[in-house]
Amino acid sequence: MIHKLMTTTRVNYSGKLALIAALIFALAISSQVSAEPLSADGKAAVEQHFARLAQQQEMSDEQLIGGIETTLDTQITQVEQRFMKETCTKHQRHYDRQSQTCYE
Template sequence: MSHSITQTKVMFSGKIAFIAALLIASAFVGQAKADELTPIEQAAVNHHLEILATQQSESESSLIESQLHDFDAELSTAEEQFMDKTCDDNGLQYDSDAEVCYE
């Protein structure tokens, strides 16, 4: 059984490519034009943008507060571990309640 591969030649000129590019570009440009908003519609859009800005601000504040709380907790733990090791290296005991080293 023999398989033959046929090859067809398509003549593609630069003029056809240019015309196709113009047609595609004009289709996109025609869709990009939008109608102007009425004053009522613009007021509604502005109101929604204000709501979004408020929500984003509240979300950012909440996230920052959460990160600061986590950072403070990690810092406190790291300080306590550092002091415990420092006191131990000097032959002392660390009291975490009083935050002092003693013999």
């Protein structure tokens, strides 16, 4: 029974000691870590990277906006033609798409 108690005590003690040692080790490492400032070449590379990203974003935005404008123009044309056709029919006239007018 005494032997079992000693073994359990040693395991608990060594676990606590290991945890404390790990914390001290982690604090020692983290206090030593520091980033060096970028060199001129590094700064130039970062600036070039951000310039490329901005250029790609601008091209992507233009493409997206162009697609939306095309779709919107097509939809507006279709709605206008449907409106004119219905209006002309309502007034017992025919709709001419080319001239966009109603005639008898």
